[in-house]
Amino acid sequence: MQIRDMVKKPAKWLDAAGDEKEIVLSSRIRMARNIEDRRFPQNAEKEELAAVLEQTRSAADKTSALGTCHYFPMGNVSSLDRQFLAERHLVSREFLFNSSNRGLIVNAGEDLCVMINEEDHLRIQSFGAGFNLRQAYDRADRVDSELSRQLGFAFTDRLGHLTACPTNLGTGLRASLLIHLPGLVHSKEINKLLDSLRQLHHSIRGLYGEGTEVMGNFFQLSNNVTLGLSEDVIVSNLKEMVLKVIGFERRAREMLFRKARSLLEDKVWRAYGLLCHSRSVSTKEALSLISAVRLGVGMGIVKNLSLKTLNELLVYIQPAHLQMREGRSMDAHQRDVARADYLRHKLSGDMHQEEE
Amino acid sequence: MQIRDMVKKPAKWLDAAGDEKEIVLSSRIRMARNIEDRRFPQNAEKEELAAVLEQTRSAADKTSALGTCHYFPMGNVSSLDRQFLAERHLVSREFLFNSSNRGLIVNAGEDLCVMINEEDHLRIQSFGAGFNLRQAYDRADRVDSELSRQLGFAFTDRLGHLTACPTNLGTGLRASLLIHLPGLVHSKEINKLLDSLRQLHHSIRGLYGEGTEVMGNFFQLSNNVTLGLSEDVIVSNLKEMVLKVIGFERRAREMLFRKARSLLEDKVWRAYGLLCHSRSVSTKEALSLISAVRLGVGMGIVKNLSLKTLNELLVYIQPAHLQMREGRSMDAHQRDVARADYLRHKLSGDMHQEEE
Numbered sequence: 001m002q003i004r005d006m007v008k009k010p011a012k013w014l015d016a017a018g019d020e021k022e023i024v025l026s027s028r029i030r031m032a033r034n035i036e037d038r039r040f041p042q043n044a045e046k047e048e049l050a051a052v053l054e055q056t057r058s059a060a061d062k063t064s065a066l067g068t069c070h071y072f073p074m075g076n077v078s079s080l081d082r083q084f085l086a087e088r089h090l091v092s093r094e095f096l097f098n099s100s101n102r103g104l105i106v107n108a109g110e111d112l113c114v115m116i117n118e119e120d121h122l123r124i125q126s127f128g129a130g131f132n133l134r135q136a137y138d139r140a141d142r143v144d145s146e147l148s149r150q151l152g153f154a155f156t157d158r159l160g161h162l163t164a165c166p167t168n169l170g171t172g173l174r175a176s177l178l179i180h181l182p183g184l185v186h187s188k189e190i191n192k193l194l195d196s197l198r199q200l201h202h203s204i205r206g207l208y209g210e211g212t213e214v215m216g217n218f219f220q221l222s223n224n225v226t227l228g229l230s231e232d233v234i235v236s237n238l239k240e241m242v243l244k245v246i247g248f249e250r251r252a253r254e255m256l257f258r259k260a261r262s263l264l265e266d267k268v269w270r271a272y273g274l275l276c277h278s279r280s281v282s283t284k285e286a287l288s289l290i291s292a293v294r295l296g297v298g299m300g301i302v303k304n305l306s307l308k309t310l311n312e313l314l315v316y317i318q319p320a321h322l323q324m325r326e327g328r329s330m331d332a333h334q335r336d337v338a339r340a341d342y343l344r345h346k347l348s349g350d351m352h353q354e355e356e
Numbered sequence: 357m358q359i360r361d362m363v364k365k366p367a368k369w370l371d372a373a374g375d376e377k378e379i380v381l382s383s384r385i386r387m388a389r390n391i392e393d394r395r396f397p398q399n400a401e402k403e404e405l406a407a408v409l410e411q412t413r414s415a416a417d418k419t420s421a422l423g424t425c426h427y428f429p430m431g432n433v434s435s436l437d438r439q440f441l442a443e444r445h446l447v448s449r450e451f452l453f454n455s456s457n458r459g460l461i462v463n464a465g466e467d468l469c470v471m472i473n474e475e476d477h478l479r480i481q482s483f484g485a486g487f488n489l490r491q492a493y494d495r496a497d498r499v500d501s502e503l504s505r506q507l508g509f510a511f512t513d514r515l516g517h518l519t520a521c522p523t524n525l526g527t528g529l530r531a532s533l534l535i536h537l538p539g540l541v542h543s544k545e546i547n548k549l550l551d552s553l554r555q556l557h558h559s560i561r562g563l564y565g566e567g568t569e570v571m572g573n574f575f576q577l578s579n580n581v582t583l584g585l586s587e588d589v590i591v592s593n594l595k596e597m598v599l600k601v602i603g604f605e606r607r608a609r610e611m612l613f614r615k616a617r618s619l620l621e622d623k624v625w626r627a628y629g630l631l632c633h634s635r636s637v638s639t640k641e642a643l644s645l646i647s648a649v650r651l652g653v654g655m656g657i658v659k660n661l662s663l664k665t666l667n668e669l670l671v672y673i674q675p676a677h678l679q680m681r682e683g684r685s686m687d688a689h690q691r692d693v694a695r696a697d698y699l700r701h702k703l704s705g706d707m708h709q710e711e712e
Contacts, residue, residue, distance in 0.1 A: 262693060266635035277629030279622035337618060 001070050003081040007324040011088055011110035011127065014315065016307035018130015022298035023246050025178040025218070025311055027133045028089070029140040029235075032163045032172035033122040033147070036154040040164040041101075041117045049101035049117050056116045059150040060105045065142035066114075067107050074099035080329065083320035089127070094118050112143060119164045120172070122147065131242065133175055137235050160227065170227030175238045178207070179245065182217040182295040183252030193248060201225045202241060207287070207314070216287030218314070221245070253299060268296030275343050280336040286317045286343065305347070313346060357426050359437040363680040367444055367466035367483065370671065372663035374486015378654035379602050381534040381574070381667055383489045384445070385496040385591075388519045388528035389478040389503070392510040396520040397457075397473045405457035405473050412472045415506040416461045421498035422470075423463050430455035436685065439676035445483070450474050468499060475520045476528070478503065487598065489531055493591050516583065526583030531594045534563070535601065538573040538651040539608030549604060557581050558597060563643070563670070572643030574670070577601070609655060624652030631699050636692040642673045642699065661703070669702060 013026045034040060038052060057071050074082065074095060082099060085091045090106055090113050103116040115123040124147070126140035147153075154162040160170040168174075184190040194204050201224040206214040223238050256264055271292035274281075281289070294310045296302035315321060322338045323330050330338060369382045390396060394408060413427050430438065430451060438455060441447045446469050447460055462469040471479040480503070482496035503509075510518040516526040524530075540546040550560050557580040562570040579594050612620055627648035630637075637645070650666045652658035671677060678694045679686050686694060 262636060262689075266696070269633040269635050270630055273629030273631075273633030274626055275629075276633070277625040279625050280618060333618075340622070 003072060003077065003084060004324055004327075006088070006110070007084070007321060010312045010315065013111050013127035013129045014308065014311040015129050016311050018128060018132045020131040020246055021129065021307055023180055023249050024131035024242070025129075025180060025314075027128045027131060027136045028176045028178070029126045029133070029136045030174045030176070031122075031124040031140055031144050032120040032161065032168045032174075033124060033144065033151075034154045034162055034164070035121045036152045038121065041119065041121060042164060044117075046101060052121050053101060053103045053116050055151060056114065056122060056147075057103065057105065059147055060114060062150065063143060063146040065139070065146050066105070066112055067109075069105050069107050072104045072106070074102040074104065080320055080323060084324050087315055087318040087320050090125075091115055092118055092123075112139060114143070114147075120168070122151075122153075131177065131246070133177070133235050133239050137175065137231070141231075167224075168226050171229070171231045171234060173226055173231050173234055174222050175235050176220050176222030177238070177242055179219050179221055179242070179249075180217060180291065180294060180298075181219055181245070181249050182291055183249045183256055185217045186256055187252040189248065189252060193245065197221065197241070197245075200241065202238070215284055216291035216314075218287070218291065253295070257299060264299075265296075265301055268292050268299075268301050272296065272302060272347075276347050277344065278340045280333075281317075281340045281343065282336055283317060283319065283339070286339055287314070290314060290317075309346060313343065316342065316346070359428060359433065359440060360680055360683075362444070362466070363440070363677060366668045366671065369467050369483035369485045370664065370667040371485050372667050374484060374488045376487040376602055377485070377663055379536055379605050380487035380598070381485075381536060381670075383484045383487060383492045384532045384534070385482045385489070385492045386530045386532070387478075387480040387496055387500050388476040388517065388524045388530075389480060389500065389507075390510045390518055390520070391477050392508045394477065397475065397477060398520060402457060408477050409457060409459050409472050411507060412470065412478060412503075413459065413461065415503055416470060418506065419499060419502040421495070421502050422461070422468055423465075425461050425463050428460045428462070430458040430460065436676055436679060440680050443671055443674040443676050446481075447471055448474055448479075468495060470499070470503075476524070478507075478509075487533065487602070489533070489591050489595050493531065493587070497587075523580075524582050527585070527587045527590060529582055529587050529590055530578050531591050532576050532578030533594070533598055535575050535577055535598070535605075536573060536647065536650060536654075537575055537601070537605050538647055539605045539612055541573045542612055543608040545604065545608060549601065553577065553597070553601075556597065558594070571640055572647035572670075574643070574647065609651070613655060620655075621652075621657055624648050624655075624657050628652065628658060628703075632703050633700065634696045636689075637673075637696045637699065638692055639673060639675070639695070642695055643670070646670060646673075665702060669699065672698065672702070 035052060035055065038044065038048060041049060060066055060069055077099060082091065082096050085104060086093055086096055088110065090110065091104055092115065095102055095118065101117055104113060106113040111127045113125045124140050124143050126136045128136035156162065161172040163169055163172050181190060184193060197204055203222050203224050205220040207218045221242060223234050271289040275289045275293060290310055290313050293302060294307065297305055297307055297310065317339050319335055322335050322342065326338055391408060391411065394400065394404060397405060416422055416425055433455060438447065438452050441460060442449055442452055444466065446462055446466065448471065451458055451474065457473055459472040460469060467483045469481050480496050480499050482492045484492040512518065517528040519525055519528050537546060540549060553560055559578050559580050561576040563574045577598060579590050627645040631645045631649060646666055646669055649658060653661055653663055653666065673695050675691055678691050678698065682694055
């Protein structure tokens with residue numbers, strides 16, 4: 001398989017099949033692991049990095065929990081391909097700037113992957129639709145156990161897993177949720193909430209992780225603390241926290257519906273009208289329109305349109321996805337036009353299909 | 357017939373059947389006439405006004421050029437009904453504020469009417485679709501001749517027709533066109549053009565005449581001079597002037613299409629999307645959106661949507677029309693919601709119907 005073939009099929013975790021899908025788009029687990037007796041990537045020579053690549057690749061081949069996998073050595077991959085992988089959340093932005101001696105292993109459903117030689121030797125990731133941290137954790141855990149047996153991960157009883165950055169020491173675990181909070185943004189309660197979450201040692205980021213702008217009211221919520229807590233406790237804490245956030249969001253949406261229903265309906269349908277008819281749309285505007293329509297679907301205002309379609313749009317309107325679909329490089333203006341075409345095509349198709 | 361029944365059918369002159377219909381919506385002729393030996397309305401006693409009403413009504417009954425007519429004494433008419441008639445361009449705003457001893461005669465197709473006891477005893481009006489001043493003039497002229505024979509209009513050889521306001525002396529004729537100039541507005545040439553027209557003794561007004569705001573790039577263009585020129589020359593001068601304006605507008609549209617096609621298409625389709633999906637729209641916004649879509653239809657960007665529908669929308673989204681259709685009084689917020697409902701209903705109907 002080639003990277004460009006992946007554009008034909010959205011990742012499984014976008015299918016809006018999970019719990020609380022109106023609010024939680026997806027659950028993600030990431031484990032930072034390093035092979036014992038090897039230097040962390042930033043200190044390692046080329047040869048050592050190449051050895052880590054090869055070692056990991058070979059171990060992954062024998063890891064039944066990964067199923068059928070593809071291996072992509074990043075050095076051979078164009079920058080458009082790398083951006084494409086980043087838009088699918090399979091590689092971090094780190095991979096965009098430096099690709100040498102780095103690699104990606106990804107399974108067929110794109111719900112399991114291993115980044116090789118990012119900040120750590122291995123970054124095992126697992127994705128699930130909706131609010132299903134436990135499931136995502138269990139799947140990552142199985143991959144971790146199998147790889148650990150083969151590769152031997154750096155670990156001490158006192159510090160747990162050793163990682164390149166001390167913030168990941170211990171479990172090396174980051175559990176995160178992609179969550180849609182338009183109600184709390186509209187009611188202006190979001191900043192208070194974000195402050196509380198930070199005080200409780202959780203991070204809030206934009207759609208594409210660290211340092212990315214919050215757009216379309218989509219947030220990534222994750223744990224900050226990896227050390228001194230078991231993996232179980234980390235996942236349970238985040239789960240409990242997010243249940244509260246979901247409750248706040250539901251209440252904010254109900255309030256909005258009760259107090260400003262016609263305003264809300266107007267906003268939702270205007271966004272829908274623009275998505276269905278515009279001829280040029282920036283990523284930022286598209287995300288904001290999708291956000292409004294997603295809220296409308298979640299509240300039963302827009303019918304005959306699936307959350308699955310809207311989830312897929314979030315990824316497919318991104319620059320590399322548009323260029324990959326068209327099979328050519330495009331400047332920002334051309335992408336805005338292609339984005340509008342895609343949105344129109346996709347939304348009319350969805351409504352039509354589901355009305356039948 | 358009652359006034360409220362008129363809402364069921366749009367006036368004939370909205371049917372976009374005339375010449376240059378992409379740019380000129382309608383042609384209108386108005387003649388100011390006064391019955392000799394009677395005081396002008398503003399100086400007349402109640403009894404004299406009543407006599408003028410009765411005299412005119414009876415003469416109209418015998419005027420074959422008017423065909424089958426309805427007579428509405430304004431004193432019996434609710435303010436909503438009067439606003440409704442004003443929105444149909446059948447009565448002036450004068451009639452909204454003072455209705456006593458005033459009346460309206462209107463034919464079945466609503467392309468001929470006579471206002472009684474407005475500023476002058478009679479204001480004969482004729483409407484035609486598109487750019488057809490001559491036809492509209494001929495029809496008004498026939499009504500004028502027949503009524504003149506029966507009523508005897510105040511006329512001197514030196515001054516021509518005598519009118520309450522000296523600006524109407526002579527022919528008492530105002531020829532006007534409702535014209536859509538989005539190209540010239542976008543290209544910012546409009547103000548230069550309007551200045552030239554004013555210097556050439558023509559007036560430019562908004563959609564509802566004197567003192568009304570220009571909205572949606574719709575202008576009323578008419579002659580200022582009524583004295584010292586024959587009716588023929590007045591009509592010919594205006595016709596010639598408007599031909600030039602049409603030429604300028606066409607050139608501006610072509611330029612826009614050549615230089616900013618994708619921007620233009622985006623603007624047109626966004627307006628279409630909002631008209632088709634919004635849940636609350638003000639009159640001003642609706643006119644601006646209709647203007648963009650009308651430009652799109654005129655330039656072949658939007659297909660399957662008729663200028664006739666768009667012309668009708670201009671009238672039917674007005675406040676009294678919305679209330680008349682719903683059969684109840686509505687506040688501004690309720691009207692905005694009803695307007696959005698109507699637009700959605702009407703546009704989806706039109707597209708659907710014409711796609712079949």
